[in-house]
Amino acid sequence: MEKIIVEGGNKLNGEVNISLAKNSVLPIIVASILSPNDIIINNAPILEDVVVLSDLLTGMDCEIKNDSNGNLKINTSNIKESNMNSELIRKMRASFLIMGPMLSRFGKCKISMPGGCNIGSRPIDLHLKGFKLLGAEIEIGHGFVEAKAKKLKGNRIYLDFPSVGATENLLMASVLAEGTTIIENAAEEPEIWDLANFLNSMGAKVTGAGVGKITIEGVDSLKGISYTPIYDRVEAGTFMVAAAITNSKITINGANEEQLRPTIEKLKECGVKFENIKENVMLVDGTGTKNSVDIKTLPYPGFPTDMQAQMMTLLAVTKGSSIITETVFENRFMHVAELVRMGANIKIDGRTAIIEGVESLTGCEVKATDLRAGAAMILAGLVAQGKTEISDLYHIDRGYVDIEEKFRGLGANIYRVDK
Numbered sequence: 001m002e003k004i005i006v007e008g009g010n011k012l013n014g015e016v017n018i019s020l021a022k023n024s025v026l027p028i029i030v031a032s033i034l035s036p037n038d039i040i041i042n043n044a045p046i047l048e049d050v051v052v053l054s055d056l057l058t059g060m061d062c063e064i065k066n067d068s069n070g071n072l073k074i075n076t077s078n079i080k081e082s083n084m085n086s087e088l089i090r091k092m093r094a095s096f097l098i099m100g101p102m103l104s105r106f107g108k109c110k111i112s113m114p115g116g117c118n119i120g121s122r123p124i125d126l127h128l129k130g131f132k133l134l135g136a137e138i139e140i141g142h143g144f145v146e147a148k149a150k151k152l153k154g155n156r157i158y159l160d161f162p163s164v165g166a167t168e169n170l171l172m173a174s175v176l177a178e179g180t181t182i183i184e185n186a187a188e189e190p191e192i193w194d195l196a197n198f199l200n201s202m203g204a205k206v207t208g209a210g211v212g213k214i215t216i217e218g219v220d221s222l223k224g225i226s227y228t229p230i231y232d233r234v235e236a237g238t239f240m241v242a243a244a245i246t247n248s249k250i251t252i253n254g255a256n257e258e259q260l261r262p263t264i265e266k267l268k269e270c271g272v273k274f275e276n277i278k279e280n281v282m283l284v285d286g287t288g289t290k291n292s293v294d295i296k297t298l299p300y301p302g303f304p305t306d307m308q309a310q311m312m313t314l315l316a317v318t319k320g321s322s323i324i325t326e327t328v329f330e331n332r333f334m335h336v337a338e339l340v341r342m343g344a345n346i347k348i349d350g351r352t353a354i355i356e357g358v359e360s361l362t363g364c365e366v367k368a369t370d371l372r373a374g375a376a377m378i379l380a381g382l383v384a385q386g387k388t389e390i391s392d393l394y395h396i397d398r399g400y401v402d403i404e405e406k407f408r409g410l411g412a413n414i415y416r417v418d419k
């Protein structure tokens, strides 16, 4: 079994290069189903989630090639709906995003119900409500969801909650629909803007993405393009917390200040200093005393749930009491038990965690209980006394490219072993 070993205590210094955003690349890969022409995603991060999605599309007779420059070339002209591998669909929740583009292209799509996952039940009701409003008939049975519509027709869709996945699925379904679609209370995450920008570069007519009310004028076809997605704001945020927790100063190449604002503002409240050296390059000064802070996770531009575990780790070793309220996912505190094993003083009451900062953590065997919780364990390991051994690395590999190499480049004592 592979493990990441972190020997705590090293300060970090130097520069780290952030990869492009997983949460942009996944919807962009499935959106390439909307055009029969070549799509090139420049510098695509080859993460486990990208590999799973590529395998799914390859199994459906699409061509996906990774060239030597790290670009992903996709051609879906021969795609076959019937060859969809249910096991791969169930492996990754984001694969449900295939529904929108497939329904749009084939007028039908039958797909295995996405499984629950360890951070919450993650229903798909908002996706389905939207497809119905676009004229699709939906049937659920025997573990599958089937949607059918001869031709999708634009409509006004109000989302009860600004779900990222539902917004993306409906956006992709409506770019080739007849007429105008309006998605209200749409998610505003930067990755939504990125997907809309990608679709517009292909010839779609999408306005308002990133500001809550998206208007889509259906077009007849989309062309092939080459596209560079945005940087991964969660990876950048993880390294910002790393600078803070190790009392270090580091430079982050690939940090968009605006997209990272919710994380940066909270870290500033903690006492971390930032300097935007040039576009997408930030100097993070995590030296000096830190303050305890309260955090509530919310849809963007609120504080991201994907940064909650990492911030909790910082607060676990910050003097004073902090309160974190998780409002996005109902079960996203699995890392608390692991942090407590390392000596943290954290109590959970429903969706709230009360953190009393301790002087230090001690290294031990811990698990990556989900993707961001795994990153949080690495952060804890960086400051813990002695050795931290992290298992269940598949969670971490789903969303971080070369994470231990990147931390080693900054001076951390971290390595992967197979034992």
Ligand code: UD1
Pocket: 022, 023, 024, 026, 093, 094, 120, 121, 122, 123, 124, 125, 126, 127, 128, 161, 162, 163, 164, 165, 166, 187, 305, 306, 328, 329, 330
């Ligand atoms: C995406 C991100 C994930 C991030 C999350 C919230 C990707 C691949 N993943 O996940 O990293 O943590 O946004 O920022 O981009 N919900 C419903 N009904 C639905 C859909 C969602 O009730 O039909 C609920 C979910 O159960 C959850 C909340 O809405 O409580 C947020 O989910 P959503 O925004 O859809 O997250 P994902 O798209 O799955």
